[in-house]
Amino acid sequence: MGYTKRYDGRKFDEPREMKAKIGIIPRALGSAFFQFGDTKAIAAVYGPKTMHPKHKENPEKGVLRCTYDMMSFSVTERKRPGPSRRSQEISKVSEWALAPVVDISDFPNTVVDVHIMITQADASTRCAGLNAASMALAQAGITMKEMVTAVSIGKVDDKLVVDVDKEEEDHEEGEGATDIAMAFTKSGDITLLQLDGKIQPEELKEAIKLGKKACDEIYKKQKEALIKGE
Amino acid sequence: MEAKEIKTEGLEEEKQEGKIREIAVPGEKIVSGDDFLPGDWTRREGKDIIASRYGIVEKQGRLVRIIPVSGVYVPRRGNIVIGQVIDIVFNGWILDINAPYNAFLSAMEAPRFINKNELSEYFGFRDLVVAKVENTRGRGIDLSLKSKNLGKLEDGMAIFINSNKVPRVIGKEGSMINLIKEYTGCDIIVGQNGIIWIHGKNLEEEMVAKEAIMFITEKATIFGLTEAVKEFLEKRQKTEEKA
Numbered sequence: 483m484g485y486t487k488r489y490d491g492r493k494f495d496e497p498r499e500m501k502a503k504i505g506i507i508p509r510a511l512g513s514a515f516f517q518f519g520d521t522k523a524i525a526a527v528y529g530p531k532t533m534h535p536k537h538k539e540n541p542e543k544g545v546l547r548c549t550y551d552m553m554s555f556s557v558t559e560r561k562r563p564g565p566s567r568r569s570q571e572i573s574k575v576s577e578w579a580l581a582p583v584v585d586i587s588d589f590p591n592t593v594v595d596v597h598i599m600i601t602q603a604d605a606s607t608r609c610a611g612l613n614a615a616s617m618a619l620a621q622a623g624i625t626m627k628e629m630v631t632a633v634s635i636g637k638v639d640d641k642l643v644v645d646v647d648k649e650e651e652d653h654e655e656g657e658g659a660t661d662i663a664m665a666f667t668k669s670g671d672i673t674l675l676q677l678d679g680k681i682q683p684e685e686l687k688e689a690i691k692l693g694k695k696a697c698d699e700i701y702k703k704q705k706e707a708l709i710k711g712e
Numbered sequence: 713m714e715a716k717e718i719k720t721e722g723l724e725e726e727k728q729e730g731k732i733r734e735i736a737v738p739g740e741k742i743v744s745g746d747d748f749l750p751g752d753w754t755r756r757e758g759k760d761i762i763a764s765r766y767g768i769v770e771k772q773g774r775l776v777r778i779i780p781v782s783g784v785y786v787p788r789r790g791n792i793v794i795g796q797v798i799d800i801v802f803n804g805w806i807l808d809i810n811a812p813y814n815a816f817l818s819a820m821e822a823p824r825f826i827n828k829n830e831l832s833e834y835f836g837f838r839d840l841v842v843a844k845v846e847n848t849r850g851r852g853i854d855l856s857l858k859s860k861n862l863g864k865l866e867d868g869m870a871i872f873i874n875s876n877k878v879p880r881v882i883g884k885e886g887s888m889i890n891l892i893k894e895y896t897g898c899d900i901i902v903g904q905n906g907i908i909w910i911h912g913k914n915l916e917e918e919m920v921a922k923e924a925i926m927f928i929t930e931k932a933t934i935f936g937l938t939e940a941v942k943e944f945l946e947k948r949q950k951t952e953e954k955a
Contacts, residue, residue: 511784530784530812583738585764591851592812620738620766623783623876625753627764628739668739708766709735 484656485639489649490519497633497645497696502613502703504621505712512622514707516614518645520604525614527622530592538593544586545593548577550611552600572608573598579612579632579665579674585625594624605648605661606634612665612674617704629704630673631697632665635689637681642689644696662686664693668701733933736763736778743776751777785875785905787811787853791845792862794870794903795855797835802828805835807843807855810875810905815853817843822857840865840909842901865901868911871922873929875906880932881925888928888938895945896921920948 488494498519507513510526517523533539550572554563576598586594596619598611609632616630636646639656646661653659660679666672672690681689736742736753741760750756753765754776763769767778787793787809795807795815804818817835819826821843826834835841842862843855857863873881882889882902893900898912898921908925912918927944931937 512782532813589812621782623766623780625764626738626766629737705737705740708737711735 485641485643485653488638488643490647494641495644495692495696497700498647500700500703502617502707504617504707504710510618510622512618512620512624514614514617514621516610516617516704518604518606518610519647520602521606521610521647522600522602523607523610523614524599524601525611525618526597526599527594527615527618527624528597529594529622530586530589531595533591533593539591541590542587544589544591546577546581546584546586546596547593548573548580548596548598548615550576550598550600550608552603552607556600556603572611575674575676576608576612576615580615580619580630582671582673583616583627583630583667584619585627588625594619594622603648605646605651606663608632608663608674608676609634609645609665613700613704617708620708628668629701630665630667631701631704632663632674633693633696633700635662635664635693635696636660637662637679637685637689642685642692644692662689662693664690664697666694666697670694734769736765736767736769738763738765742769743771747774749775751775753778753780781876782874783876785809785811787815787845787848787905789845789848791904792842792901793845793855793905794840794842794865794901794907794909795905797837797839797841800831800835800837805831805841807841809853809855809903810872810907811853813852815843815845815855817841817855817857821855835864840870840907842903842909861901865909865911868899868909869918869922870907870909871925873906873908873925875904877929877932878902878904878906880937881908881928883938888941891938891941892921892924892945895949896924916952920945920952923948 501517503515506515507526512527515524530544551569552561554561596615598615600607612632634646636643637660638650638653651659660681663676665674740763742763744760748761750761754761761776765778767780770777770779793809795809797805798808799806807815809815844859846856847854896917898910898917901909910918910921
C-alpha cells in the first residue's frame with residue numbers, strides 16, 4: 483500500500499504555507515521571521531562587533547557565530563531552557579551552512595552574532611531557522627555572496643515528501659520515516675545535508691533534486707520579504 | 713532583476729526624487745550586459761552584475777552601485793562622531809562609538825596639558841564626547857579633538873538611530889536638521905555614527921526634536937520628506953500650545 487496520501491492533505495512536493503518578514507526586532511541590526519506551517523523561527527543578527535571571549539578572535543577575518551535554541555514553550559512537552567547537546571549541534575551546522583556565503587573579511591578580530599530562536603516547533607526547525615537567519619544577515623548589511631535557503635525532504639515509508647512535519651517524522655509503518663535537512667545557496671551549492679534514517683543512494687539523489695526545486699520556491703518568499711522591507 | 717520595484721527616495725533627496733527605486737538582494741542579478749560597470753557592493757559574474765549586499769540600487773551612467781540601508785556604522789576619516797567613554801587608560805580614553813571596534817582618544821588631543829592622574833576629571837566614565845575620526849587604519853580607530861565644537865557634551869539627551877539614516881536626518885546641506893532646530897529651538901549635534909545629542913531649554917522641546925528625528929527615520933523613504941517633517945512639527949506645536 484505505502485504512503486499514498488499525506489496526513490495534512492498536501493501534495494508530495496508541496497511545502498507548508500510559508501510566511502517571511504524582516505525587521506521584527508528593532509534593537510537588532512538585522513532580524514527576520516520565517517514560518518513553515520506551525521514551525522516558527524525568528525533570527526537576529528548583531529555585528530560586526532568586538533569578539534568576546536578575546537581568545538576566539540581571528541586576526542585574519544571576522545568570525546560568524548550562530549546560536550540556535552528552542553523556546554521552552556515551543557514543543558508540547560516543556561523543553562528545559564538553556565543549551566543542550568541538540569541545540570549545540572544545530573548551532574554549529576547552521577554556522578557551517580551560512581559561513582560559505584557571508585564575507586566578513588573586512589573586519590578582522592570581530593564577530594557577527596546570529597541568534598536563531600524557535601518559538602513554535604513542528605519539525606524542520608533548523609530549516610526554518612536557517613531561512614530566517616539568511617534574511618536577517620542580509621538585512622544587517624553583511625556582505626553576502628548570495629542567500630541560503632533550507633528545506634527538509636522526508637522519505638515517509640516509500641515516498642519522498644517535501645517539508646516534513648512532526649506527524650510525518652513520527653510515521654512508523656512500512657519503511658518508517660527518514661528526515662533529510664538540506665540547505666542550498668541560490669546557485670545550487672549544498673551547504674547543509676543531514677540525514678536521519680535510512681535511504682538508498684539513488685533515492686538520496688532524487689531527494690536532493692526535489693529539495694533544490696522546493697528551495698527555489700522558498701527563496702522567492704525570502705526575496706519578496708527583503709524587497710518589501712520592514 | 714525581475715523583482716517588483718518599489719518607490720523609495722534616494723539619500724540625496726532632490727537629485728533622486730521622482731525616480732523609482734529598486735531593492736538589491738544579495739546574489740541577485742541587477743543588470744546584464746557589458747555596458748555596465750560594477751560599483752560599490754556589486755560584482756561581475758560573466759555578463760551580469762550581481763549584488764553583494766542588501767540595499768537600494770543606484771545607476772549613475774554606466775556605473776551600478778548599491779546604497780546600503782542598514783548595517784553597522786563603519787568609521788571614515790573626517791567623520792564627526794559621538795562616543796561614550798567606556799574605559800580610561802594611562803594615555804587616553806577608550807570610547808564606544810557603535811562601530812565594529814572601540815575608538816581611542818589620546819590625552820594629547822585635549823586642548824590643555826592633562827596630568828595622567830587627572831584623565832577622569834577631564835572625561836569621566838560614561839561621559840559623551842564629540843570627536844573627529846582621525847585614522848581608521850592599523851588596529852583600532854583614533855579620534856581627535858583638534859577642530860572646533862568638539863569635546864564633552866553636558867546636559868541634554870542622546871538618542872540612537874541607524875547610521876545609514878544620518879544623511880536623511882541632516883538633509884541636503886543641513887536643511888532638515890536646521891528645520892528641526894528652528895522649530896524646536898534645540899541645540900542638536902548629529903554624529904555620523906547615528907548618535908544624536910539634543911539639548912533644549914526644557915524636556916518638552918527635546919521630546920519634540922526627538923520625535924521629529926524618529927519620524928524621519930521611519931519615513932526615510934517617502935517623497936517630499938522635508939514637507940512632511942514641517943507638517944509634523946507644526947502639528948506638534950499646536951498640540952503643545954493647547955496643553
